[in-house]
Amino acid sequence: MKKLTVLASAILSLSAAIAQTAHMDFEKYSPTSTLVVPEHKVSRSRFPFIDVHNHQRSMSAGDLRNLEKEMDKLNMAVMVNLSGDNGSRLQNKIDNIRSTSPKRFIVFANVNFNGVGEPGWTEKAVKQLEEDVKYGANGLKVFKNLGLSVKDNTGKRVSVDDPRLDPIWAKCGELKIPVLIHTADPKPFWDPEDEHNERWLEITSHPARKRSDTDPAPWEVLIEEQHRMFKKHRRTTFIAAHFGWYPNNLPKLGKLLDEMPNVVVEFGAVIAELGRQPRMARQFFEKYQDRILFGKDSWVPEEYATYFRVLETEDEYFPYHKKYHAFWAMYGMGLPDAILKKIYYKNALRIIPNIDSSQFPD
Numbered sequence: 297m298k299k300l301t302v303l304a305s306a307i308l309s310l311s312a313a314i315a316q317t318a319h320m321d322f323e324k325y326s327p328t329s330t331l332v333v334p335e336h337k338v339s340r341s342r343f344p345f346i347d348v349h350n351h352q353r354s355m356s357a358g359d360l361r362n363l364e365k366e367m368d369k370l371n372m373a374v375m376v377n378l379s380g381d382n383g384s385r386l387q388n389k390i391d392n393i394r395s396t397s398p399k400r401f402i403v404f405a406n407v408n409f410n411g412v413g414e415p416g417w418t419e420k421a422v423k424q425l426e427e428d429v430k431y432g433a434n435g436l437k438v439f440k441n442l443g444l445s446v447k448d449n450t451g452k453r454v455s456v457d458d459p460r461l462d463p464i465w466a467k468c469g470e471l472k473i474p475v476l477i478h479t480a481d482p483k484p485f486w487d488p489e490d491e492h493n494e495r496w497l498e499i500t501s502h503p504a505r506k507r508s509d510t511d512p513a514p515w516e517v518l519i520e521e522q523h524r525m526f527k528k529h530r531r532t533t534f535i536a537a538h539f540g541w542y543p544n545n546l547p548k549l550g551k552l553l554d555e556m557p558n559v560v561v562e563f564g565a566v567i568a569e570l571g572r573q574p575r576m577a578r579q580f581f582e583k584y585q586d587r588i589l590f591g592k593d594s595w596v597p598e599e600y601a602t603y604f605r606v607l608e609t610e611d612e613y614f615p616y617h618k619k620y621h622a623f624w625a626m627y628g629m630g631l632p633d634a635i636l637k638k639i640y641y642k643n644a645l646r647i648i649p650n651i652d653s654s655q656f657p658d
Contacts, residue, residue, distance in 0.1 A: 323497065326619070333612045338604035342633070344373035344656055345640035348476065348648065349537060349564035349591030351379045355389040355403075357396045364397055366597045373641065373655040376402045376648065378437035378476060382428050390432040399652045404476060405433035409441070412460055413448035422463050429471050434650050436468055438477040443518045453512050456521035457528065465525065469532035474647050476562070478537040480518040481505065498620045526556050533647055535589060536561045543569035546580045553587055560647060562591030568616050571606040571626030578629040585635045589644050607631055607639065 352359070355377065367375060380386045380403040393401045405428035411417045425436065446454040454461075456479055468475050484495035485507045493499070499506045507515070519541065526534050536559055542549035543566040553559060561584075563570060570577040581588060592600060599617045610630035616622045631639070641656045 323501075323619070329613060329615075329625075331613050335614070336605070336609040336611050336628075337601065338608055339601050340369065341371040341600075341604050341640060342608055343637055343640045344371050345590050346374040346376065346644040346648075346651065347372055347592050348376045348535065348589045348644050349562050349593050350375050350377055350595055351593070352377045352595065353379055355392050355401070357392050360392060360396045360401065364400055367400065370597060370600050372600075374400055374402060374644075374651055376404065376435070376644075378404045379406070380404050380428075380433055380437070381406055382408060382424055386428055386433060387431055394432075399655060402434050402648060402651060403432065404435040404437040405429065406437055406439070407464060409446040409454065411449060412446065412454050412458070413450060417449075418460055418463050422467050425464060425467055426471070429473060432650075433473070434648055435473045436464075436475045438475060440478045440480065442477075443479050443521060444512055456518065457525040461525075462528070465529040465532050469529060473649060474533040474535050474560075476535040476537055477522065479522040480515055480541060481507065482541055483515050486515040497623065501620050523552065523556070526559050530556075530558050532558060534559045535647070537564060537591070538566050538593075539563050539569070546573070546576055550580060550584065553584055560587045560589060560643065562589040564591035564593035565621070567603050567606055568618075568622035568624070568626070570629070571602070571616065572622070572624050574606075574610075574627040574629045578631065581629065581631055581635055581639070585638050586643060588639055589647070590639050590641075602626065607636060 352363070352375075363375065367373075377389070380389055382405050386403065386405055389403055393403065405425060407421055407425065442454065443456040448454050448458075448460075456477075465475060482495060484493050485499060485505055486509065487493050489496060489499055489506060522536075522540075526536075534556075539561045540549060540552065540559075542552070543563065549561070553561070590603075592603060602617050605611060605614065606626055606628055608631065609628035611626075611628045613625040613627065616624070616626050637657070645651055645653050645656070
C-alpha cells in the first residue's frame with residue numbers, strides 16, 4: 297500500500313510538472329536559438345550619427361554632461377530633442393545647451409493646442425512659433441495628441457488637417473524648418489484584440505494603447521488627414537515619424553513618397569519591422585536613400601545596438617530587444633557605406649538647420 301501511495305504521489309508530481317510546462321505563458325516562452333551563424337554585434341555605429349527622434353524632458357547642464365557620455369559610447373554626434381516645449385521652458389533648454397554643449401544638441405519647439413478655435417488662437421500660436429525659432433528652435437514636433445485627443449473650444453476633435461492650423465504649417469515652410477509629426481499609432485492597435493493580431497502582446501500588456509473606430513476615429517481616417525495636410529503644404533518639409541506607420545508595407549510607403557516629394561521619414565521604434573524583411577527593406581533604402589533619417593524615439597542607450605546591427609550587418613536571426621513590440625527575430629540589411637552615411641547624418645544635415653557639420657566626415 298505504501299508503494300502505491302509513493303507511486304501515486306510521483307505520478308501527480310509528474311503530471312503537475314507536465315501541465316505547468318504545457319501551459320507556459322507566451323510571455324515567458326523565450327527559447328535559446330540553436331542556430332549557428334556568423335555574429336557581428338555592434339554597440340557603436342560605424343559613422344557618427346544624428347538621432348532626429350529623441351525625448352529629453354529636462355536638459356539642465358548636469359543632464360547634458362551625462363547624456364554626452366552616453367552619446368559618445370554610441371558614436372552619436374548630435375541628439376535632436378523633440379520635447380522642447382515653447383516659450384520660457386524652451387528657452388531654458390536652449391540656454392543650457394549653449395552654455396554647456398552647443399554642438400551636440402538640437403531642440404524642436406512644440407505647439408500648445410489648448411484653445412483651438414478661440415478668437416486669436418491661430419495668430420498667437422504662429423507668433424509663439426516665430427519667437428521660438430528666433431530664439432533657437434530648429435524644427436517643430438507635433439505629437440500624436442493632434443488627431444487623437446486635441447479638442448477645440450467647442451469640444452470637437454481637431455483633425456490633423458484642420459484649416460485653423462494651416463498658418464502654422466505654412467509658417468514652418470516660410471521659416472525653412474521641418475515638421476516632425478507623429479499621427480495615430482500602429483494599425484493593429486485598431487484591429488480586434490485576438491490571436492490574429494501581431495501586436496496582441498503589446499495591447500494586452502499596455503491596454504491604454506488599444507483603439508477603435510470610435511476611439512477617436514478609424515486609423516485610415518487619421519492617416520488620410522495627415523496626408524491631405526502634407527499635400528496641401530508642399531513648401532513645408534515634413535518628417536513622418538515611425539515611417540508614417542507603413543514600415544510593414546514598404547510598397548505603399550514608396551508610393552506615398554513618390555506622391556509627396558516634401559515628405560521624408562524616420563524609423564524610430566519600427567526597426568523591428570525593417571529587421572524582419574531585410575531584402576525588401578534594403579531595396580527600399582537603396583531607392584529612397586535621400587528620404588530616410590535615423591530616429592530611435594525612447595532614450596534607452598543599450599537598444600541602439602539593434603538598430604546598428606540591422607543597418608550595418610548581414611547577420612541572421614538575432615533577437616530584438618523588446619518582445620512585446622516584436623516576438624520575431626531580426627536580420628541585417630548590410631547597407632553600403634554610402635547609404636549609411638546618408639541615413640546616419642547627411643540627410644539630417646540637409647533637412648534640419650544649424651547642425652554643426654564639422655563633426656562628420658565628408
